[in-house]
Amino acid sequence: xxxxxxxxxxxxxxxxxxxxxxxxxxxxxxxxxxxxxxxxxxxxxxxxxxxxxxxxxxxxxxxxxxxxxxxxxxxxxxxxxxxxxxxxxxxxxxxxxxxxxxxxxxxxxxxxx
Amino acid sequence: xxxxxxxxxxxxxxxxxxxxxxxxxxxxxxxxxxxxxxxxxxxxxxxxxxxxxxxxxxxxxxxxxxxxxxxxxxxxxxxxxxxxxxxxxxxxxxxxxxxxxxxxxxxxxxxx
Numbered sequence: 001x002x003x004x005x006x007x008x009x010x011x012x013x014x015x016x017x018x019x020x021x022x023x024x025x026x027x028x029x030x031x032x033x034x035x036x037x038x039x040x041x042x043x044x045x046x047x048x049x050x051x052x053x054x055x056x057x058x059x060x061x062x063x064x065x066x067x068x069x070x071x072x073x074x075x076x077x078x079x080x081x082x083x084x085x086x087x088x089x090x091x092x093x094x095x096x097x098x099x100x101x102x103x104x105x106x107x108x109x110x111x112x113x
Numbered sequence: 114x115x116x117x118x119x120x121x122x123x124x125x126x127x128x129x130x131x132x133x134x135x136x137x138x139x140x141x142x143x144x145x146x147x148x149x150x151x152x153x154x155x156x157x158x159x160x161x162x163x164x165x166x167x168x169x170x171x172x173x174x175x176x177x178x179x180x181x182x183x184x185x186x187x188x189x190x191x192x193x194x195x196x197x198x199x200x201x202x203x204x205x206x207x208x209x210x211x212x213x214x215x216x217x218x219x220x221x222x223x224x225x
Binding site for chain 2: 105
């Protein structure tokens with residue numbers, strides 16, 4: 001079962017450094033993955049996605065890497081800024097557009113000046 | 114930029130009362146979802162809705178919950194008799210033909 005009041009892992013990074021946030025997913029049948037950013041009191045905000053037939057995808061200042069062998073996903077943020085401070089969730093999807101997203105636990109990114 | 118809007122932003126209700134959370138998905142989207150997030154925990158799937166019917170629901174979505182798309186623009190979540198443990202942030206999301214889901218800002222439900 002799930003724990004009540006999960007303690008989020010926290011990553012502290014200095015402004016200007018690169019951040020790497022990791023996520024392990026559980027279902028080898030997952031075919032689509034998304035990284036979301038959630039600021040305090042707000043809804044998840046889309047950052048970048050990747051399909052299972054790819055192992056890397058780049059956006060503006062962000063890169064997602066997918067390793068299907070070990071079921072691992074990472075989000076790299078280049079030149080981290082104070083505005084990047086938030087909780088980051090990976091989410092996985094199985095079976096197409098109508099299907100639900102299953103979210104990971106989340107990582108809190110703290111950017112220090 | 115189109116967005117999912119939710120009202121109210123905060124709802125306080127007494128235990129046992131009915132609440133209706135409202136969402137206006139992005140206008141050309143076809144797939145609609147409710148998720149919830151208990152404070153400090155991860156986002157959990159409740160229900161998905163397509164073509165005017167529920168396509169999938171989680172075990173959280175019991176008989177106390179229902180969803181409706183009454184007028185082609187609103188998408189509502191009703192909790193018939195609220196319990197203390199229903200206190201959470203409730204997020205509505207919608208998807209178009211791409212697989213990316215867009216989330217609203219959430220409704221914070223507090224059951225007292």
